[in-house]
Amino acid sequence: MRAMILEAPHQPLRLVQLPVPKPNPEQVLIRVHACAVCRTDLHIVDGELTHPKLPLILGHQIVGTIEAMGERVDKFSVSQRVGVPWLGYTCGDRCRYCLSDRENLCDYAEFTGYNLDGGFAEYTVADYRFCFPLDPSFPDLQAAPLLCGGLIGYRAYRMTGDAEKLGFYGFGSSAHILIQLARYQGRQVFAFTRSGDLEGQEFARQLGATWAGDSDVLPPEPLDAAIIFASVGKLVPAALRAVSKGGVVVCAGIHMSDIPSFPYHILWEERVLRSVANLTRRDGEEFLTLAPKVPIRTEVNAFPLTQANEALDALRSGKIEGSAVLVVD
Numbered sequence: 001m002r003a004m005i006l007e008a009p010h011q012p013l014r015l016v017q018l019p020v021p022k023p024n025p026e027q028v029l030i031r032v033h034a035c036a037v038c039r040t041d042l043h044i045v046d047g048e049l050t051h052p053k054l055p056l057i058l059g060h061q062i063v064g065t066i067e068a069m070g071e072r073v074d075k076f077s078v079s080q081r082v083g084v085p086w087l088g089y090t091c092g093d094r095c096r097y098c099l100s101d102r103e104n105l106c107d108y109a110e111f112t113g114y115n116l117d118g119g120f121a122e123y124t125v126a127d128y129r130f131c132f133p134l135d136p137s138f139p140d141l142q143a144a145p146l147l148c149g150g151l152i153g154y155r156a157y158r159m160t161g162d163a164e165k166l167g168f169y170g171f172g173s174s175a176h177i178l179i180q181l182a183r184y185q186g187r188q189v190f191a192f193t194r195s196g197d198l199e200g201q202e203f204a205r206q207l208g209a210t211w212a213g214d215s216d217v218l219p220p221e222p223l224d225a226a227i228i229f230a231s232v233g234k235l236v237p238a239a240l241r242a243v244s245k246g247g248v249v250v251c252a253g254i255h256m257s258d259i260p261s262f263p264y265h266i267l268w269e270e271r272v273l274r275s276v277a278n279l280t281r282r283d284g285e286e287f288l289t290l291a292p293k294v295p296i297r298t299e300v301n302a303f304p305l306t307q308a309n310e311a312l313d314a315l316r317s318g319k320i321e322g323s324a325v326l327v328v329d
Ligand SMILES: [Zn+2]
Pocket: 090, 091, 092, 093, 094, 095, 096, 097, 098, 099, 103, 105, 106, 107, 108, 109
């Protein structure tokens, strides 16, 4: 099979021929149709996440069909379409996080496209217990960004409680998905982009943002909560200043540049600052049940598998409106 592999950080991915992997008893073999690109992939390539398996096939938003199943796989069927997310394995019963319904924090977790080979390839294997069935209303390309931008974005969104006025810092793949859910649930969204990104701000307004502007300005009214999707630490004090008393600021990314020091009074009055890490399977099931009801429509920029490096560069330079997706044919 063809695969784009990362051999070492700071190097472009390389197109290679590899044997098609064989599923173990708990795995399914999947023929990949599409795999969306995530900012986390950039953090791995750029050496900001420091423990990838190497060489590595990146990609944790995989849509494909099952071609073979291990002997212990007791759901799904051959030729069924499934999605594979970031959470690729948890211990289930050996760590206190799994035992307390917080498998996203499992001490022994393994992640697709990081500790496990992912979907920048023609085939992949995945533990069936972590794969999701996908609603047929979503074509392959449109389904792929739901699997991380959607799922982990949804976990961050859930942490904002019943906020009515919600700020999104960074308007990329996750934000363009979650704004649709927020609007469906009657919430107002205030979108913050890189300074001067007028196209991004217009994109947010088209998707129903009440207001869109630069991330270094205050919104026209105080917010109940904010989610920081961008990996920029200085957005933390900016978001704390934008939320009112009791407001919640959620950092949704896996990596962030250092957060500058800030005066205590912007955290005072019971403002809450927190991160989200990974996802639980329940997050995935809830979100994938909600998505067709909205219905969420993802804006997709397609690249052939062999142009994975171009897709990563486009994402890095902020040229992607919506989500970048690799098409594997
Ligand atoms: Zn565990």
